[in-house]
Amino acid sequence: MTEEKRLAKNNRIREKGKETRLRRQSQICRVFRVKIDFSHLNEFEKTQLKMIFVEAKWLYNDVLTFSNSNEINEYDYKITTVHGLDKDKQPVIRELEYLSSQMKQSVIQGIKHNIKSLSVMKKHGRKIGSLKYKSNYESINLQQYGNTYKFCDKKHVKIQGIKRPIKIEGAEQFFDISGIEFANAKLLNLPDGYYVAVTTFQHKGGGTKKYKPEIGIDMGIKTSITTSEGKKIKVFVGETKRLKKIQRRIAKRKKGSSNRYKMRKLLRKEYQKLDNRKKDKANKIVNELLKHEKVYMQDENLSGWQKGFFGKTVQHSALGIVKAKLIKHERVVVLPKNIATTKTCPKCGKINKDITLSDRIFECQCGYKEDRDIHAAKNMILLSKNTCGTQGIFYPNAFGEDVRREHKQKCCNADLDELGSPNSYERG
Ligand SMILES: [Zn+2]
Incomplete structure (x- = not known):
């Protein structure tokens, strides 16, 4: 990409952001949860969904170790293997097979965000500890609608990295609202199943x-x-x-x-x-x-x-x-x-x-x-x-x-x- 093209692209992104922010002022934000129908997935997809969260946990813990002795911005998000400890606390190297690059980025960004908010709290005089290693990763950010995730219809959502659309329950809550816009979503791993929590924007109703x-x-x-x-x-x-x-x-x-x-x-x-x-x-x-x-x-x-x-x-x-x-x-x-x-x-x-x-x-x-x-x-x-x-x-x-x-x-x-x-x- 030439320098000229790059600048033009940045400009486009900036303009679009401005436009969106202006539109959001007349909209209300609501978050809806849809449940993933786990029973309709095939064996490979089940493993895939499970492993996304396991790998996210591995990556999270690895980034945390890295950030203890390095500048976190230097962490390479294109990484395909991470270091960890097995059950007997022996060091192992693990391969990341299921986590898409956008998901990796969101995990790393999450830590950056946490570190930042900790330092803000410290500035305000609050007592803070350090981030702890996770034994369970619960939420993965799906950044962009249409890119990392997309609703095919009322019953199916497509998630980046998973080949077939996934069957879901509960999209009736919002799917037919006219003019609804989807922002980011979160893939959730909760005790009673997997969910997608989607952030939506819709017009404020008239005040009559x-x-x-x-x-x-x-x-x-x-x-x-x-x-x-x-x-x-x-x-x-x-x-x-x-x-x-x-x-x-x-x-x-x-x-x-x-x-x-x-x-x-x-x-x-x-x-x-x-x-x-x-x-x-x-x-x-x-x-x-x-x-x-x-x-x-x-x-x-x-x-x-x-x-x-x-x-x-x-x-x-x-x-x-x-x-x-x-x-x-x-x-x-x-x-x-x-x-x-x-x-x-x-x-x-x-x-x-x-x-x-x-x-x-x-x-x-x-x-x-x-x-x-x-x-x-x-x-x-x-x-x-x-x-x-x-x-x-x-x-x-x-x-x-x-x-x-x-x-x-x-x-x-x-x-x-x-x-x-x-x-x-x-x-x-
Ligand atoms: Zn009285």
Whole structure:
């Protein structure tokens, strides 16, 4: 390629990038997961899919070793063999047969990214460790739609390096949306199977939607969510019998035995299923709540509940996910923790301090009486608008802007944790 051609090409790429960024401003980003139908693959393809992740792990660990004593940018991504240790910790040389060059690049880029985010955290005064070797590689980036992966139709996806299109489940969620655009995707190796998580962009819908009237919600332990309309929503997802059975069986197996290892794999799968059910439930609840024009809620301290005597009930509840999803939404008003939503009487405005957790009915001297949770949910709306009580109880600007900012910050840090925290690498 001549110098002139090269410059022209760079220019084209730059222009295209600009164009895309401009278009993205009027689009919303959503990530969908489709499951790979493993049973429809032939033996070779099954090995291929498995080995992609094994080789990615080998490569990852090799790059990590390299980066300990060298500049990571000097690592040759065209490499076809890597160094590693076998079961008895003896050095071996392994060949990379299944990993495509783009996948190799994405593994190496992933490490670079992690190193960078670690150094950012260090700059901000956070305590950091170093990256750990992986025993399991979970996610491979498929950089470019049409190049590293492509949907053939609703039921099939083509992935670079694998000859036949792969049968998938779940593309109906997004395939027929008009004007949908696909960005990058991730090939995932999860305890319950292989997935492709695809990032999509679609047009923001016009703002002429009709909403239901505004609603207040109270999050509690027993029924979990109560609305100001008097509806009680259960968010508890029960442990399966199978999970308990597996846990019991693991306890009986010898530590370090291959049987125990197998059982632990099963356990991870069960937890993944439980997690999926929780997410599903949370999505449905959030979707239902957001049909209302505005949702009023309080920033309740759920992690505090977990430590306390409510433990397991909270652990298996989708409440945390529901809260996290709602708090970020623009049509949700969040009241700060310190506002007494349960104790304040909406009629006279008196704060009834002697209400305890066991009082299921709120009763005020002025004669007002209501179910405790419904009362609290109704109060969310009233207190947010400073219209609670005739005596003029007034919470200056109860709208929880600060809460939201604080929460967003926490979320960002959590993202960093997932990328860079040394602890997150020692899974499984
Ligand atoms: Zn009262």
